[in-house]
Amino acid sequence: MLHQGSRFSSLMMLYAIVSLPSLMLKSEGLEHIVGDSSGWELLTNYTNWTQGREFHVGDVLVFNYNSDQHNVMQVNSTAYKDCGRDNYISLFTKGNDSVIISEAGEHWFICGVDDHCENGQKLSINVAP
């Protein structure tokens, strides 16, 4: 009895040691480089970029761009559709901005410079819990 119990607990210990690192990795989330090597710019179709990708709470979106030419506005669905720049949720301007996804559901981003949004510099993602 005693022998079996200690064997069971050492198996549990082994299981914990083996599974802990992968659990920790999972909770850190994935980093998504928006537009991959093209970054955040005018010629990329960001709907295409999202195809086949899964976004989860805890993941990070990285926007790479020339900060003299673009910015990143997180907006609501109305502003995404209309390219409205007046009521953004967050504004990022550094050019290497990491946006941590903290909620499930739809998230919308546009470039707030000139008519870039009208020209297609906009991103909509659906985040799974």
Ligand SMILES: *[C@@H]1O[C@H](CO)[C@@H](O)[C@H](O)[C@H]1NC(C)=O
């Ligand atoms: C986006 O995908 C569509 C259909 O797959 C394709 O026709 C189009 O050329 C792509 N656009 C860009 C900018 O890659």
Ligand SMILES: *[C@@H]1O[C@H](CO)[C@@H](O)[C@H](O)[C@H]1NC(C)=O
């Ligand atoms: C987006 O925000 C604007 C301005 O605050 C508001 O008028 C509009 O109703 C909002 N859209 C949605 C879908 O919540």
Ligand SMILES: *[C@@H]1O[C@H](CO)[C@@H](O)[C@H](O)[C@H]1NC(C)=O
């Ligand atoms: C972003 O760029 C600035 C300079 O433009 C640099 O100081 C900073 O370390 C960069 N941050 C990251 C996370 O790469």
Ligand SMILES: *[C@@H]1O[C@H](CO)[C@@H](O)[C@H](O)[C@H]1NC(C)=O
């Ligand atoms: C981007 O590609 C999608 C198809 O993947 C298409 O429906 C959409 O119209 C394209 N957007 C632009 C601005 O070309």
Ligand SMILES: [Cu+2]
């Ligand atoms: Cu832009």
